[in-house]
Amino acid sequence: MTLEVLATGPLATVQDLGRPGLAGIGVGTSGAADASSLRLANRLVGNDENTAAIEVTFGGLVVRPTRDVTVALTGAPCPLSVDGRGAAANAVLRVPAGAELRLGVPAIGLRSYLAVRGGIDVAPVLGSRSTDVLSGLGPDQLRPGAALPIGAPPSRFPVVDIAPVAGPAEEVVLRVQPGPRADWFTDEALESLVSAPYEVTPESNRVGMRLDGPVLERSRTEELPSEGMVTGALQVPPLGTPTLFLADHPVTGGYPVIGVVLAADVAKAAQARPGQHVHFRCI
Known part of the structure; x- marks a missing residue:
């Protein structure tokens, strides 16, 4: 059984919950950039939460199964149709063999997750089926003509028809705690970080989100030796505006980190699109 890819939109990749614990090598x-949406999609179709699904950036995915499949779409709510008939997001859907499942462009949010009962059964690399766009590990980015194998369905069955969840917020508020190099910045820099919004720039992807807004002045000007980085880190290069590290960030970096967004809020950051504003709230 396979899922034939007819169109991908701007970017579509296979993602699970990643390769934790390997930063040392x-x-x-x-x-998944929005892990909570991936987990929900898998739960809806009865998969284990770590089962591989398709992460779709800004809609545009069109797929066709060779056999009947059960799917669920979560994350950024796209217009969704099966052979031209409208369908609902955050719900369990049956897609007949040969039918086209088509995603439109989301009105809000950025990344959507399509889970198939049984999962996308591509070969794992270092224990994960995730595509890492920075390192190149994992399967290739999806292209029209690709045929994705679908795994055997799990023994358990979906227990709900639809999940009553809120979609991505228009106003993104991210809780941040002072980072390991907050003392490299002036007191005014920390105040600037939380007192004015930052705009998400088009120079953003799964690696990180570049932000435009108040410049964060440093109190120390020497070079910083490369050190470990985590998801949610707010790294500040010499220009003074921060970059928020997302799922495919590098494991080390040489610019100071003024703060770290809470892990629980990284999913909200992953749904922010270029031109949208984000606000930081210090805890």
């Missing part, structure tokens, strides 16, 4: 975690 230079391998980042990767995995």
Whole structure:
């Protein structure tokens, strides 16, 4: 059984929950940028939460199964149709063999997750089926003409028809705690970080989100030796505006980290699209 890829939109990749615990050998975690949406999609179709699914950036995915499949779409709510008939997100859907499942462009949010009962059964690399766009580990980015194998369905069955969840927020508020190099910045820099919004720039992807807004002045100007980085780190290069590290971030970096966004809020950051504003709240 396979899922034929007819169109991908701007970017579509296979993702699970990544490769945690390998930073010591230079391998980042990767995995779904919005892990909570991936988990929900898998639960809806009865998969284990770590089962591989398709992460779709800004809609545009079109797929066709060779046999009847059960799917669920979560994350950024895209217009969704099966052979031209509208369907609902955050719900359990049956897609007949040969039918086209088509995703439109989400009105809000950025990344959607399509889980198939049984999962996308591509070969794992270092224990994960995730595509890491920075290192190149894992399967290739999806292209039209690809045929994705679908795994055997789990023994348990979906227990709900639809999940009553809120979609991505128009106003993104991210809780941040002072980072390991907050003392490299002036007191005014920390105040600037939380007192004014930052705009998400088009120079953003699964590696990180570049932000435009108040410049964060440093109190120390010497070079910083490369040190470990985590998802959610707010790294500040010499220009003074921060970059928020997301799923495929490098494991080390040489610019100071003024703060770290809470892990629980990284999924909200992953749904922020270029032109949208984010606000930081210090805890």
